[in-house]
Amino acid sequence: MKKDQKVIDVGCGTGFLSLKFLEKAECFITGIDSSSEMLTIFTEKTKKLSLPNRICIKLEDAESLQFKPNSFDIVASTVTLHHLKNKYPTIKKIHNILNPKGKFVLGDIDIDTTGNTSDPKRMLKLLKWLKEEFALALTEGGTKAFSRMYDNGKKYILTDGEYCISFKQWKELCFKAKFSKVTVKSLADFKWFKVLVAIK
Ligand SMILES: C[S@@+](CC[C@H](N)C(=O)[O-])C[C@H]1O[C@@H](n2cnc3c(N)ncnc32)[C@H](O)[C@@H]1O
Structure with missing residues (x-):
């Protein structure tokens, strides 16, 4: 990373990734x-950090991305874009900004x-994929473990607000958007977590 580069963190949440960049x-x-x-x-x-003018926080949906073309050096996003049902329009917008x-x-x-x-x-x-997650929860035991299993079932089996795709599919979407x-x-350390880097 270089000084003064412009970065947008899509689905920044409480700023974990944004602050890592800084x-x-x-x-x-x-x-x-x-x-x-x-x-x-x-x-x-x-507010607790001294970072004047370095951070701009905005309430905006990843499907909207209302920024001018060629606005950023880096578009970063962690554990957010799988929430979008229709991902391609956002990938195209990311390419554009x-x-x-x-x-x-x-x-x-x-x-x-x-x-x-x-x-x-x-x-x-x-289930082949989830059995490892479920086994982990069962080792822990208790209501917390049960609730995690239930949560994972809802998210991944019933696709309740989460629409995960494989990185092979993410890659195809990026090429389609002309990266x-x-x-x-x-x-x-994270078997199921991957990182994709696409160059415009
Ligand atoms: C699991 S959190 C990840 C937060 C952060 N990226 C991190 O790694 O710590 C997912 C974030 O995505 C946000 N989110 C979900 N759908 C979104 C959407 N359509 N547009 C923008 N943000 C969204 C949620 O509000 C939440 O803050």
Whole structure:
């Protein structure tokens, strides 16, 4: 990262990733999120730091992305874009708001939950993936573990507000949106979490 680069954190939440960027370099951060509660916490955090004019926090949906073309050097987003049912229009907008050679950095869970919820083949595929999650919860035991299993079932089997796709599919969407180069990396400590970097 270079000083004064312009970064947008899409689905910034309470600012975890945005603040990591600022630790790395004196950049300009725009954080957008559709939840005012999340942004209130982020705003409170920034008040305790001395970062005048470095952070702009905005209530905005990732599907809207109302910024001028060529506005950012980096568009970053972690565990947010799987919430969008229709992802391609946002990927296109991300490509549009990036500067030439700008980077789109996506961190998310690598699981394809698309398909019909009543399709037994899909269910089997998801259960293969979820059994490790469920086993972990069972080891912990108790109501917290049960609630995590229930939560995971709702999210991934019933796609309740979450529409995960594989990184193979993310990559295809990036190429379709005319990104020139796309790489995907796994993280050693997180089996299901991947990072994609796409260059405009
Ligand atoms: C799991 S949190 C991740 C927050 C942050 N990126 C991080 O890594 O700590 C997901 C965030 O996405 C936001 N979000 C969900 N759907 C969104 C949308 N359509 N547009 C913008 N933000 C959205 C939520 O409000 C929440 O803050």
